[in-house]
Amino acid sequence: MAAEIKKPWLKFYDGVKETLVYPEYSLYTLWEESCKKHPDRPAYSYFGKEVSYSKFCSQIEEAAKAFKTLGVDKGDTVSICMPNTPEALISFYALNKIGAVSNMIHPLSAENEIKYYLNVSESKFVVSIDMAFGKINNIVSETGLKKAIIVSVKDSAPLATAVGYMLTKGRKVKVPRSDMTVKWKQFIGEGRKYTGDTYVPTGKDDTASILYSGGTSGYPKGIRLTNLNFNSLAMQSFEMCQILREGDRVLSIMPVFHGFGLGICIHTTQYFGGCSIILPQFSAKTFDKLLTRYKPNVIAGVPTLYEALLRNKNLDGVDLSFLKCVISGGDSLSVSLKEKIDAFLKSHGADIQVREGYGLTECVTGSCLTPTRMYKKGSIGIPYPDTLYKIVKPGTDEEVPYNTDGEIVISGPSVMPGYLNEDEETSLTLKVHSDGLTWMHSGDMGCMDEDGFIYFKQRIKNCIVTSGYCIYPQYIENVIDAVPEVLMSCVIGIDHPYKVQVAKAFVVLRNGYEPNDEILDRIKKHCEKNLARYSWPYEYEFRKELPKTLVGKVAFSVLKEEEKKKRDEANEKPADTAGGVENQV
Numbered sequence: 001m002a003a004e005i006k007k008p009w010l011k012f013y014d015g016v017k018e019t020l021v022y023p024e025y026s027l028y029t030l031w032e033e034s035c036k037k038h039p040d041r042p043a044y045s046y047f048g049k050e051v052s053y054s055k056f057c058s059q060i061e062e063a064a065k066a067f068k069t070l071g072v073d074k075g076d077t078v079s080i081c082m083p084n085t086p087e088a089l090i091s092f093y094a095l096n097k098i099g100a101v102s103n104m105i106h107p108l109s110a111e112n113e114i115k116y117y118l119n120v121s122e123s124k125f126v127v128s129i130d131m132a133f134g135k136i137n138n139i140v141s142e143t144g145l146k147k148a149i150i151v152s153v154k155d156s157a158p159l160a161t162a163v164g165y166m167l168t169k170g171r172k173v174k175v176p177r178s179d180m181t182v183k184w185k186q187f188i189g190e191g192r193k194y195t196g197d198t199y200v201p202t203g204k205d206d207t208a209s210i211l212y213s214g215g216t217s218g219y220p221k222g223i224r225l226t227n228l229n230f231n232s233l234a235m236q237s238f239e240m241c242q243i244l245r246e247g248d249r250v251l252s253i254m255p256v257f258h259g260f261g262l263g264i265c266i267h268t269t270q271y272f273g274g275c276s277i278i279l280p281q282f283s284a285k286t287f288d289k290l291l292t293r294y295k296p297n298v299i300a301g302v303p304t305l306y307e308a309l310l311r312n313k314n315l316d317g318v319d320l321s322f323l324k325c326v327i328s329g330g331d332s333l334s335v336s337l338k339e340k341i342d343a344f345l346k347s348h349g350a351d352i353q354v355r356e357g358y359g360l361t362e363c364v365t366g367s368c369l370t371p372t373r374m375y376k377k378g379s380i381g382i383p384y385p386d387t388l389y390k391i392v393k394p395g396t397d398e399e400v401p402y403n404t405d406g407e408i409v410i411s412g413p414s415v416m417p418g419y420l421n422e423d424e425e426t427s428l429t430l431k432v433h434s435d436g437l438t439w440m441h442s443g444d445m446g447c448m449d450e451d452g453f454i455y456f457k458q459r460i461k462n463c464i465v466t467s468g469y470c471i472y473p474q475y476i477e478n479v480i481d482a483v484p485e486v487l488m489s490c491v492i493g494i495d496h497p498y499k500v501q502v503a504k505a506f507v508v509l510r511n512g513y514e515p516n517d518e519i520l521d522r523i524k525k526h527c528e529k530n531l532a533r534y535s536w537p538y539e540y541e542f543r544k545e546l547p548k549t550l551v552g553k554v555a556f557s558v559l560k561e562e563e564k565k566k567r568d569e570a571n572e573k574p575a576d577t578a579g580g581v582e583n584q585v
């Protein structure tokens with residue numbers, strides 16, 4: 001059946017294998033195989049403190065014993081409410097080793113969100129950063145929690161860093177007294193009492209971890225991801241990237257509770273024997289120090305990360321020739337922003353271009369990437385090995401012609417088996433087509449050209465319908481971002497008395513530029529020249545920065561809520577600032 005699917009992208013694989021052989025076993029076992037190949041290489045670096053694969057293996061075993069001592073059995077779910085620390089990585093692999101399931105929670109989540117994550121996953125235990133435990137403690141009586149393992153940022157940090165932390169931020173962290181808490185070191189110590197075997201075999205189709213969809217709108221859904229999902233992603237990403245080598249250092253600042261961070265920056269890096277440079281918190285202001293101190297070979301991040309790169313004045317004249325690969329994913333990257341990043345990299349000695357990827361948490365993360373030696377303007381690349389893409393008429397399995405917009409659907413080994421306790425949502429997302437394959441319906445609009453390159457257009461639900469016309473914010477953003485003074489933009493739909501909705505653009509300018517009428521006029525004229533009249537932004541607003549979601553994406557839902565509140569309070573119609581748009585039927 002699969003042979004009937006069009007695969008025009010294969011001619012651009014250029015040395016990449018079309019098909020790989022995936023293991024039948026757990027993600028821990030795949031990691032262990034890597035450990036045996038690279039025992040003395042650094043597996044991760046935390047505030048500059050490097051830990052070898054063999055040492056990491058010992059840490060995982062210690063944690064596995066501790067979890068077994070608590071009574072965690074095969075199939076049980078344990079929540080990890082942590083930023084990027086060694087304990088988060090250790091817990092992730094240790095739980096998989098004993099056949100348990102990790103439930104990844106953002107530590108900055110609100111109390112009710114944490115309660116939901118704990119209850120929907122039926123977690124009896126949680127590994128929590130100390131600063132998040134106060135929220136957990138407030139709702140613990142409404143959950144099934146039995147024990148909370150408390151971790152501090154300083155626990156695995158070098159001595160000087162630990163002392164500095166306790167003299168500053170650490171002093172403010174107060175862990176409420178509770179009979180259900182145990183500190184990490186005590187937890188590990190208790191585990192030494194366990195004398196049995198910790199390894200519990202699991203298969204490729206067993207659930208390994210639960211991540212949450214935590215997108216820019218809607219309530220998050222738990223996404224069940226299997227051993228095969230993680231292992232296939234690691235193997236495919238390594239094969240697709242081509243330039244990765246053992247010992248390469250990956251700046252792993254994407255969070256472990258996000259598919260991009262956990263699947264690419266951690267598991268993929270560990271698979272090929274690389275070193276994951278982890279930090280519990282990322283600051284755009286210190287981005288230059290991260291690069292110059294750690295000299296990573298690979299950066300994987302969302303577009304807002306590269307926005308921070310461009311805005312950091314301390315990188316002027318800094319040599320970045322150590323960079324081998326820069327990948328952008330997790331959110332759409334405008335053509336203009338990509339060109340600005342590429343120019344920045346070239347001017348700083350890095351003979352590379354940013355490679356754009358695409359994916360969803362429903363397939364862990366990336367499943368499509370720009371080839372090494374081929375870039376098409378506006379494209380998000382071609383599918384990974386063993387991964388199939390089709391563009392279909394929304395709501396159907398009817399494939400549309402090349403260069404025709406439709407819904408992006410994906411089939412392959414990294415696609416989830418389903419949502420957690422959401423059978424109806426699963427059936428709406430995973431559908432068996434007439435070709436006999438199960439396809440994941442992304443909810444994203446896009447198209448495919450004759451060469452198989454994929455072009456992302458917009459989330460289907462984010463389409464703005466104005467006077468019967470469907471306009472895509474992403475397209476408008478690409479046009480606005482092409483104005484030299486503009487760093488990035490976000491376009492949303494706002495209510496209009498008779499057009500239903502019109503577009504409003506929020507604009508962030510590049511360093512050195514301040515909002516003024518001249519720049520606004522230039523942006524307007526550029527839009528009027530490059531956009532259909534009905535899609536001209538109705539309003540423009542300059543911002544110093546755009547609101548972000550917990551994982552760093554532009555939170556357009558926040559902008560929508562702000563606009564709704566503002567208009568409700570003002571109780572007035574939107575002003576016509578687009579010049580003549582009112583006359584468009």
